Amino acid sequence: MTETRSRAQRKEQTRQRLLDVTLGLITDRSLAGLSLREVARAAGIVPTAFYRHYASMDALGVDLVDECMRPLRQLLRQARRGRVTHGDIIGETVDILAAQVRASPDQFRFLTRERYGGVAAVRRAIDVELRLFTSDLTVDLARLTAGFDWTAEDLEMTADLMVTAMLGTVLALLEADDRRPDEVAARLDVAQRQLRLIVLGMGAWRSKP
Template identity: 30%
Template sequence: MDTSLDLPSTMPGAAPSSHAVGRKAVISREDIIAAALKLVGPHRSVSSLSLREVAREAGIAPNSFYRQFRDMDELAVALIDRAGRSLRQIIGEARHRATAEQSVVAGSIHAFMEQLRSDDKLLHILLCEGTVGSDAYKQAVERELRFFEDELRLDLIRLAAANQTGLFEPALTAKAITRLVFTMGASAMDMPPDKQDELTAQLVTMVRMIIVGTQSLAAMQAKPAA
């Protein structure tokens, strides 16, 4: 990963380059995050960015980067954390608008896939960085997935109580659903829209199968021994 500092680009007494003139005197964390977001996308992960490249996009000298971030790993973790918060808010709002169990499943998955279709770079970061880059990236993505799982676990418990359907191993059920959706979502990034629609319908069915399974296991567990 490129963490080298800029070398002077002009000789003493020479006019400064146009790039140097355009550099910002003051830079914030938000400026650097915004610059990194401009560079990433479905086919460009955070792990492929160099410090020099981000600094150039932000209009700063590379050594100015260190005033806000320790290194590229810290920047990547900040992006992953932001991606997780953004998506949790979107999906959380979709879940809380729903009342019935089936609409919670469908609403959450449709909200997820709509973000994928909208070319949401934050979602792309969350889907890609768990399999590439440093251990810090992977740990950050894992932490965000656990946040999703815990919020879903609480919603599943709430719905099971309201509908009196029973729930077997709420944490494991939430993990199965979360990991399935994120894995399938990662594979959907390069799909054409019609294939994404097909995948969305399949995901809704698969998640409902998991929920029916957990309800059946809960019912079996509740049966008195013969």
């Protein structure tokens, strides 16, 4: 049993190393330009050992998308749980997003670049993750707006606008100079105001009869 657990742990460590070295190798280029041999060499394994973990570089890229997006989605879901006012949600959402971008900028550069990159499977994986963000937020908006006359389509449209605004915030934070806290603070302030503006617009919105 101990030997089996140890083997599984080593396999997981190698898988994580493959993800980490891939992220490091594509800081300034596309995943499509990266070879399996290059990744294997950087991870310290032979190319044939790569296939014990992934069927292809596309499969590794899809796993990397999950590695990048899942923690953020879980953190945002936890932050919204139990919240009863828009103000609570907006402030904490922006704070969490900023902390994640600050902690893992290479992951977010990968996501923003590969969203329109040359690997179709990775583009689809990113699109699926963004739709999961929208779906989660739609459910929470339905809970917060219970009693208002908004359709499921209205709520999904609003959630999509919020997710799009957050993507813009990610790009703004990646471009901001960390040595200038005032610049970062200004961009976070804009992010909060954008989300508040969307919420205010919800109050005036009326679905077509």
